[in-house]
Amino acid sequence: MIPSVYEDEDHRGRMRYTLTETEHGHAWGVCAEAEGLFGEPQRGTYELFGWVPQAEVHGWVGNRVWLVPDDETLDPWLLEDAENSGQLLGTDSLVLTGLDDYEGPPEGHRGRVRVHDGHRWLGSCLEFARVLPREQGAHPLVLRGLAPRDQLRAALMKGTRRALDLEQAFLEIQDDQGEPLTERLLWARVSTWRPSSYGTDLIDLELDGELVTPVPEYARPIWERWLAGPPDTAAAWAGLDTRRRWAWHALVRERACRRTHRDRPAGHAYELDGRHVTDEPGLYLALGEAVNGPGGYFGGCLAALDDCLRGTFGYTAPATLFWRDAATAREHLSQALSPGGQPYDLFGVVLNLLAEGGVHVTLA
Structure with missing residues (x-):
């Protein structure tokens, strides 16, 4: 040892x-x-030609930004932790960078591509090109x-x-x-x-x-906070913006994967503080703390939440969940977009998933 x-x-x-x-x-x-x-980290850089905005895009764009080709024979392409490098002077091009694992539509793709951040359409471009980064x-x-x-x-x-x-x-x-x-x-x-x-x-x-x-x-200040030890009070992440909440959640998830969880017995009553559920990471951070206490994990996407509801992450069905200030989540999470751009109600989907997993939810 x-x-x-x-x-x-x-x-x-x-x-x-x-x-x-x-x-x-x-x-x-x-x-x-x-x-x-x-x-x-090494980031992919893409120039989007003929950019037509539908929303303001400044600085950090989103944790998951999807480029959706009009040609439905191609799947949407994901940029993670995407940033806007600005529009090139004298052009109608927008430059986006992000973590892409060097995957995406073919370089020779021609045709309109629409862009969204999982919640709103950001705009569209006539075509795009990958800009090769300088050797680092x-x-x-x-x-x-x-x-x-x-x-x-x-x-x-x-x-x-x-x-x-x-x-x-x-x-x-x-x-x-x-x-x-x-x-x-x-x-x-x-x-x-x-x-x-x-x-x-x-x-x-x-x-x-x-x-x-x-x-x-x-993410350095968040790491320094966690290196000192896990939080001893709930919602220590509440003052962070969305980008840094995702960084906080990444450590919550990675720490959880290295720990043994003791499931509570069936019939347990949980309580969720919904005051700070103003974005997607806030949703999963609040759920994690409702089930497993300060710094606790209970999913980070719909598939992971479904896995957690099946056991070994502190929960045993059936159970009850009292969701305080649920109107905050309903306001901020009811309008979401799938990777392909189809609208759906994330808040409603989460409630349905909890119900299917044996959680009786009371909204307050």
Whole structure:
């Protein structure tokens, strides 16, 4: 078992980070600080020609933005965490960036494409083109104050290029209470290492492999909050905007996947504080806390909510849910759009899903 605390005469503290080999699961080492964890992920960039707006699009556009080709033989295409880079001067083009996994309609697609954010139509364009990004070098990840395990010590002593290529690894992350929080996958190649000022027998290990999913800078304060430990009061996320609520929910979900949940017995009565359910992440954060307390998880989309209702996430059917201030959710979530752009009532769908899962809901 990997110890969560490493102590010597110079350095005392809980180790947040464990560098773990993916194939066999052995630990290369543990440390208290990871420099370079935050950065900007590689984003796809698209120029939308002949942009005709239907709504104002400024800055951050949405967590899920769908491009829907008029040609129904093609499925809608998703941009996650989409941003508007502005309209190009002297043109009628709009530039959007987002996380797209390099998937979407064919580059040669011709024809009108409509764009929506899951709640409203943003506009349409005559055609689009993918803008190839400039080559970006990998940002180093420096594990400071690392307590190396024997296998890592042997690799460093050998010092060959092959020995220093640790290949795929997980950076497993726990909070300051020693509980698993999340992890990041990376390709770990040692570029250099040196004795650490953190303490005797500790090293600063620099890896030149890039993180597969770096943490965006805008999420840093949320991560720092969760690294200190889970919230002890409900709705600690209430003051966040929608983008940062999704970042908060991502940690809620990832933490939940690393914990064992004890289901409450059937017949339990839950209460949901609906005052802050003004957007989709607020809905799932409030549901999670109603079932599992502050920082609790109970779905992040309709499919995940359905899974949670089947058990092993703190709930056993049947049960009751008293939903306070339900009018807030009804006002903000009744008009939604499917990926293909068909309108539906998200609030109503959630109520139906809860009922099908054995939850008797009382709205107040």
